[in-house]
Amino acid sequence: MEPVGRKEELLRRIAVALRGHEAIKSASGATAGREAALSVADRIARFRNMFESQGGNFLAGPSLDPLLPELGEALRISGVTALFSPRGDERARLVAETLVPFGPFRLASPGEIRQLSAPSSAGFQTAEFAIAETGTIVQSGQKGKTLLPGLISDVHVAILSPAAFVDRMEECLAALSEDLPRTISFITGPSRTGDIEQTLTIGAHGPKKVIAVLLP
Amino acid sequence: MEPLSRFFYRRSEKALSDATLQASISRTTGKFVGARADAVAAFPGFETARDEGSRIKRETLDRLDHHLGRFIDEAERRGAVIHAARDGAEAREIATRIAKEEGVTLAVKSKSMVGEEVDLTGALEAAGVEVVESDLGEFIVQLAGETPSHIIAPAVHKTREQVSKLFVEKLGEPYTDKIPELVAIARRRLREKFLSAGMGVSGANFLCADTGSIALVTNEGNGRMGTTLPRVHLVVAGIEKVIPRLSDLPVFLRLLPRSATGQPISTYVSVLTGVKRPEDPEGPEKLHIILLDNGRSGILKGKYRDILKCIRCGACLNICPVYQSVGGHAYGWTYPGPIGSVLTPLMTGLAEGVPLANASTLCGACADVCPVKIPIPGLLLELRADERDRGLKDPAEVFGMKGYAAVMSRAGILEALERIAGVISSVFLKEGKAPWLPFRFSGWTDRRDFPAPAPQPFRKLWKKQRGIRPWNR
Numbered sequence: 093m094e095p096v097g098r099k100e101e102l103l104r105r106i107a108v109a110l111r112g113h114e115a116i117k118s119a120s121g122a123t124a125g126r127e128a129a130l131s132v133a134d135r136i137a138r139f140r141n142m143f144e145s146q147g148g149n150f151l152a153g154p155s156l157d158p159l160l161p162e163l164g165e166a167l168r169i170s171g172v173t174a175l176f177s178p179r180g181d182e183r184a185r186l187v188a189e190t191l192v193p194f195g196p197f198r199l200a201s202p203g204e205i206r207q208l209s210a211p212s213s214a215g216f217q218t219a220e221f222a223i224a225e226t227g228t229i230v231q232s233g234q235k236g237k238t239l240l241p242g243l244i245s246d247v248h249v250a251i252l253s254p255a256a257f258v259d260r261m262e263e264c265l266a267a268l269s270e271d272l273p274r275t276i277s278f279i280t281g282p283s284r285t286g287d288i289e290q291t292l293t294i295g296a297h298g299p300k301k302v303i304a305v306l307l308p
Numbered sequence: 309m310e311p312l313s314r315f316f317y318r319r320s321e322k323a324l325s326d327a328t329l330q331a332s333i334s335r336t337t338g339k340f341v342g343a344r345a346d347a348v349a350a351f352p353g354f355e356t357a358r359d360e361g362s363r364i365k366r367e368t369l370d371r372l373d374h375h376l377g378r379f380i381d382e383a384e385r386r387g388a389v390i391h392a393a394r395d396g397a398e399a400r401e402i403a404t405r406i407a408k409e410e411g412v413t414l415a416v417k418s419k420s421m422v423g424e425e426v427d428l429t430g431a432l433e434a435a436g437v438e439v440v441e442s443d444l445g446e447f448i449v450q451l452a453g454e455t456p457s458h459i460i461a462p463a464v465h466k467t468r469e470q471v472s473k474l475f476v477e478k479l480g481e482p483y484t485d486k487i488p489e490l491v492a493i494a495r496r497r498l499r500e501k502f503l504s505a506g507m508g509v510s511g512a513n514f515l516c517a518d519t520g521s522i523a524l525v526t527n528e529g530n531g532r533m534g535t536t537l538p539r540v541h542l543v544v545a546g547i548e549k550v551i552p553r554l555s556d557l558p559v560f561l562r563l564l565p566r567s568a569t570g571q572p573i574s575t576y577v578s579v580l581t582g583v584k585r586p587e588d589p590e591g592p593e594k595l596h597i598i599l600l601d602n603g604r605s606g607i608l609k610g611k612y613r614d615i616l617k618c619i620r621c622g623a624c625l626n627i628c629p630v631y632q633s634v635g636g637h638a639y640g641w642t643y644p645g646p647i648g649s650v651l652t653p654l655m656t657g658l659a660e661g662v663p664l665a666n667a668s669t670l671c672g673a674c675a676d677v678c679p680v681k682i683p684i685p686g687l688l689l690e691l692r693a694d695e696r697d698r699g700l701k702d703p704a705e706v707f708g709m710k711g712y713a714a715v716m717s718r719a720g721i722l723e724a725l726e727r728i729a730g731v732i733s734s735v736f737l738k739e740g741k742a743p744w745l746p747f748r749f750s751g752w753t754d755r756r757d758f759p760a761p762a763p764q765p766f767r768k769l770w771k772k773q774r775g776i777r778p779w780n781r
Contacts, residue, residue, distance in 0.1 A: 098391070098392040098394075099380060099390060099391075099392045099599075101392065101394075102376075102392040102394070102547070102599065102601060102605075103373050103376060103377050103380075104373075105601065105605045106372050106373040106376065106547065106605050106608060107373040109605045109606065109608040109609040110370065110371070110372065110373060110608060110609075142572060146571070146572070146573075146575075206503070207503075208499065208500055208503055226561075226572055226573040227572070227573075228573060228577075233585075233588050233590075233591065235587065236585075236587030236588055236589065237589075238589045238590060239532075239536060239590060240589075240590070243529070243532060243533060243536060244533070260558065261557075261558035261561060262555060262558050265554055265555060265557065265558070265579075266555065269519070269554060269555075272519055272521070272554075272581050273581070273585075273588075274580065274581055274582055274583070274584055274585055274588055274591045275536065275578060275579070275580055275581075275591060276578070276579040276581075277532060277576065277577075277578055277579075278573070278576065278577035278578075278579075279575070279576060280572075280573050280574070280575050280576075281575055282575070283527070283528055283529040283575060283576075284527050284528065284575055285444045285445075285491060285527060285528045286461065286527070286569065287443070287444040287445035287448065287461060287462070287463055287528075288444070288448075288463070288466070288468055288471055288487050288490055288491070289332070289335070289467065289468050289487065290335060290336045290339045290340075290461065290464070291487050293487050293488055293491045294488075295488075295491065295492070295495060296444055296491060296494070296495060296527070296528035296529060296530070297442070297495060297498065297499070297502070297528045297529035297530045297533055298528070298529025298532065298533075298575070298576065299529075
């Protein structure tokens with residue numbers, strides 16, 4: 093396959109190029125955006141602000157029941173008919189199942205949604221982190237988790253608990269680094285493009301709507 | 309891609325007389341400049357992040373052999389196959405061999421400037437692979453048989469009507485000039501490809517050395533789909549994309565989207581590490597990473613090292629008065645704007661690319677917005693000096709500049725010449741402007757009038773009024 097030594101040759105070429113040319117000396121240690129840790133309530137408030145300003149929908153309540161009509165309506169106006177959640181995500185499955193009577197909905201399997209002929213779908217999944225700094229939802233493939241709900245559905249419903257919130261990106265990456273999964277996916281609002289006349293248009297390839305549902 | 313930078317002036321003239329192009333460029337750059345300024349103003353940590361990003365990038369380059377070696381080891385440990393390409397031809401040969409060995413007939417490609425640089429798509433297509441550009445802008449440009457004209461917005465030179473006509477002609481879709489409908493068409497046509505492609509091709513925004521991870525930043529979601537659904541993932545990245553640690557990534561995520569589109573963060577950031585694990589329900593079984601040199605190790609050697617800090621945000625394009633006037637295609641190669649004016653001569657040869665280094669007013673706006681503080685105007689000046697040292701400058705220009713320097717440092721000669729100029733100009737003047745200059749200087753008056761010498765030279769005025777100095781009024 094690979095001619096022997098191409099990689100070694102590349103590294104050697106770089107080493108030779110660097111020889112005799114002074115490296116810059118600079119101070120180090122500053123870290124932008126570092127500030128005192130926020131309280132959980134402030135963290136959630138900042139997340140909500142950033143998430144909504146980038147096109148995300150945020151729902152929170154003391155329990156699931158009072159949120160169901162609004163969530164159902166949000167999915168219905170997006171044309172969603174099929175609801176799916178990954179195997180093993182009990183919390184997401186419960187939300188999807190409870191929501192069925194609140195619109196023209198039925199439950200579907202992830203396999204069905206992966207087909208090109210799939211109906212308009214909402215994918216439900218428990219999010220691993222929510223980053224306050226940027227208003228970002230984090231899904232990873234850790235421990236064999238699927239990425240399909242946030243990837244191929246028309247509406248992505250991310251279920252959050254207060255413990256999922258972190259202040260900054262660093263904290264989330266550090267936590268995931270211990271057992272680094274194949275994929276870490278930062279999701280901030282719906283899929284968008286500005287490629288035609290620089291006009292912001294929602295729903296390029298990923299979900300057209302992202303709803304964060306915060307439950308205690 | 310074949311460089312055409314030596315034709316910069318001719319291509320600029322064409323761009324300047326294209327009214328549609330002029331309208332799209334000014335709309336786009338105006339939007340980007342405003343959005344960036346707002347995003348920076350809303351983030352108090354931006355300057356600190358710039359210092360930090362600049363420092364990390366430079367320190368990484370200063371020990372690139374070490375960091376790249378680490379990246380290779382870590383990525384291989386997690387199942388990646390690493391390929392080193394000395395130049396574009398090697399990259400093309402490796403990519404087509406991979407496609408052949410993996411039995412790929414359809415590939416979906418995310419936007420990659422390095423892919424453009426080596427014409428990866430062309431090579432794969434020549435080898436019989438159908439390559440579909442999945443970034444909407446690139447998809448449009450591919451249908452039109454053109455090349456991108458902006459680093460982050462490839463189709464800025466196209467209007468919605470032009471896009472719609474393309475979709476009618478090439479895809480058989482009904483005509484619509486509504487942008488959401490055009491986007492929906494592309495979504496449907498490309499979803500089909502994502503679900504059936506055997507290989508996803510992408511670039512890399514960052515390569516994290518301590519984990520062997522690839523970081524990809526997109527808004528549309530094509531980058532995630534193309535690197536998650538197909539069986540094979542092929543990455544092509546320049547060797548300068550390495551950052552030492554995964555934990556360095558947030559600094560650059562604070563800089564890149566704000567500088568590029570004015571977003572606090574791009575919609576999607578994917579950190580991809582190795583191949584699909586046994587327990588993973590999706591992800592590529594094979595991961596090939598082509599590390600491209602193509603002249604970069606040569607740039608590393610000398611005084612231009614800082615240009616390799618570039619994170620390809622496009623901020624310097626948007627702010628540049630030259631780019632704002634002529635757009636991306638005039639530059640004649642993959643990288644337009646101020647960053648391209650430095651990279652192109654260094655990567656394609658001074659003789660090819662040096663018109664770009666001269667096509668700058670050195671106003672410094674590019675350096676002001678650069679998120680990693682690349683001193684672009686200084687590098688452009690270095691290139692001009694190299695041009696002279698290698699005898700590539702027009703001897704008349706060198707002679708003229710030497711004469712100019714001699715005159716300007718001798719007050720008596722300057723005064724005498726000013727008088728002569730005053731007399732000559734009274735003969736040749738037309739409405740206070742000189743419409744032409746003699747041969748050798750006619751390049752100036754081809755495009756505009758030369759301003760006439762003032763009837764009273766400044767130095768004479770100064771002498772007359774020297775009693776009235778502003779500082780002892």
